[in-house]
Amino acid sequence: MKIFYRPLAGLVLATVNLSFAHADDPVKLVDDPAYSWTGHVDLVSKYILRGATTTYGTAPLGNSGADAPESNRPALQWGADINWKNGFYVGYWASTINYSYSQLGKSYSDRNITNFQHNKSVENDLYGGYNGTVGDFTYTVGLTGYVYFHGTHSDALETKLGVGYGPVTLLAQTLLRDTVWGNSGDTYWTLNYTHTLPYKINFTASLGAYTYSKQGKYLGTTDTLTNTACAPGQSFVVNGCFSGGAPKDGAFRHLILGITQPIGDTGFTWSLTGIIGGDTRFGYKQDNKAVVGLSYGF
Numbered sequence: 001m002k003i004f005y006r007p008l009a010g011l012v013l014a015t016v017n018l019s020f021a022h023a024d025d026p027v028k029l030v031d032d033p034a035y036s037w038t039g040h041v042d043l044v045s046k047y048i049l050r051g052a053t054t055t056y057g058t059a060p061l062g063n064s065g066a067d068a069p070e071s072n073r074p075a076l077q078w079g080a081d082i083n084w085k086n087g088f089y090v091g092y093w094a095s096t097i098n099y100s101y102s103q104l105g106k107s108y109s110d111r112n113i114t115n116f117q118h119n120k121s122v123e124n125d126l127y128g129g130y131n132g133t134v135g136d137f138t139y140t141v142g143l144t145g146y147v148y149f150h151g152t153h154s155d156a157l158e159t160k161l162g163v164g165y166g167p168v169t170l171l172a173q174t175l176l177r178d179t180v181w182g183n184s185g186d187t188y189w190t191l192n193y194t195h196t197l198p199y200k201i202n203f204t205a206s207l208g209a210y211t212y213s214k215q216g217k218y219l220g221t222t223d224t225l226t227n228t229a230c231a232p233g234q235s236f237v238v239n240g241c242f243s244g245g246a247p248k249d250g251a252f253r254h255l256i257l258g259i260t261q262p263i264g265d266t267g268f269t270w271s272l273t274g275i276i277g278g279d280t281r282f283g284y285k286q287d288n289k290a291v292v293g294l295s296y297g298f
Helices: 101-106
Strands: 035-044 075-084 088-096 122-134 137-149 156-165 168-175 187-197 201-211 234-237 241-243 250-262 268-277 289-297
Touching (some): 137 168
Antiparallel strands (some): 035 075, 035 289, 075 088, 122 137, 137 156, 156 168, 187 201, 234 241, 268 289
């Protein structure tokens, strides 16, 4: 049995390891003062998304059941960013995943599918927007598109709005379409703090929470394929009604504490991230975990 909810990725903190993959100092590959271009390739010990360390659903199934985390084994990640001096930016981020969004999506209409390791997916995040300032405050507006190689009913758009003051930023990301990993209107909130320590160590803290839209095509209390209501205390999760908890209006999701440090002038950066888990949309407490990573920026 597979129970699944995927809270979206999408900020350039897209992975729960806080995108430690990015180079500390952007390297201009084009002699143009109007913009800078950076890229990165990363290896992380796990791909844990937005505090979902253990399970999304009604049992501690783990990744083997197309469940959290996105990968419970080492994952390869990569991406690139372009930032213009006028405030506009675009970027791309990707990660391997240890199960198949194609199989997961097909299981909505074919309840006999049980092999979620066939045709494992690759997540691709395409994002862009504008960063500006008003007095001492900063702000950002943008969009993130999620496209999955080997995915069904999983592609979507998400808005991003944020405001910052000094080292603190508040971000809200809202999903615009029902998918097998979220409902239209689901909003991911983060309060983030960054600080540079001695020896070029960068410290980041992220406090995360969710507000949820309770009923969607693939997640809720009604099997929208058969138009059948789930029993009291059950939730509909893509391929059936399961006991264990009804959807919540919102939940604390995580406290993430992380450090990164460049390894001399090699272009490599190491990272260590501690995740204090909160609850999923079904009220399932997540375990505390640690993630280590090694990144190469160019």
